[in-house]
Amino acid sequence: MFQSDTLDQITRRFGFLEARLMEGVASQDMAALSREYAELKPVVEQIAAYQQALADREDALAMCDDPEMRALAQEELTRLETALPALEQALKLALLPKDAADARPALLELRPGTGGEEASLFAADLLRMYQRYAENRGWQVQMVSYSETELGGLREAVMRIAGEGVFARMKFESGVHRVQRVPVTESGGRIHTSAATVAVLPEAEEVDIDIPAQDIRIDTMRASGAGGQHVNTTDSAVRITHIPTGIVVMSSEKSQHQNRAIAMQVLRAKLFDMERQRAADDRASARKAQVGSGDRSERIRTYNFPQGRMTDHRINLTLYKLDQIMQGDLEEVIDALSTADQAARLAEMEA
Secondary structure, three states: OOOHHHHHHHHHHHHHHHHHHOOOOHHHHHHHHHHHHHHHHHHHHHHHHHHHHHHHHHHHHHHHOOOOOOOHHHHHHHHHHHHHHHHHHHHHHHOOOOOOOOOOEEEEHHHHOHHHHHHHHHHHHHHHHHHHHHHHHOOOOEEEEEEEEOOOOOOEEEEEEOOHHHHHHHHOOOEEEEEEOOOOOOOOOOOOOEEEEEEEEEEOOOOOOOHHHEEEEEEEOEOOOHOOOOOOOOOOOEEEEEOOOEEEEOOOOOOOOHHHHHHHHHHHHHHHHHHHHHHHHHOOOOOOOOOOOOOOEEEEEEEEOOOEEEEOOOOOEEEEHHHHHHHHOOHHHHHHHHHHHHHHHHHHHHO
């Protein structure tokens, strides 16, 4: 089932990392070694459990030759034969290639889609949903940029989320989210359909993406608030245009220096995401993952308020707990998406 050489190599590498960390290494290497050690530890634990079960089965088989021990050995064999498939499956999952970005912070972008003011109000509801989900998990949330409409809807928001396994959990949220409900502005009680788009980008480090100075144009302007009114009289807002791709990012905090840093952070994440998407397209040209292509034009989810249900169209999951979901209770749907993603990658690995 498993290549013993592969399992042995992983175990030896883990032992090497453990020894190096106990010795103490140069500070510049410590973070990388600690990260690799933490990633390998659960894999090595699964390898040990699986190999121990195989060894115990061999011992039980040998004991079957002893008449006095046969009954006990057969009982042990039954237990092990029942446990081994689950241990095998757990090891398969542990050995799945990891997305290098899974442990990174994420930038979450929200924008209204079709539906006018109702779409803006729904985008604001989604923003609050994600903020609550992040808070429930103990993640740190920082609003990078935020612009609202006169009625309190959302024009655009970019939020940075940091914590354990942020991108691994949030990456399935990218796409078009559709809502069906009676808008607050609707006097006739008719149900309207509108949408908002969500993009989740892994945060890029400077070493990931090199942006030559000649590839960007930086413009400064006065920052404006809801409805277009000026919130200050200095040219503090920053707009950066990436000339080769045409990507434009903006930041409108009070400090121009801070705005430059924020806008570069967002631009770097967008370019990093483009590189990841290109690599993923190359790898997946012959197939489409079960949880969808990740294309942000793809409708991934519907929130139906009259029926109190949420449906994720990628995995045909429907939950009748919309109130809890809008309060940030996203664990069940994200768990299901993660499981479907694992199943798709397992099937690909075994094909």
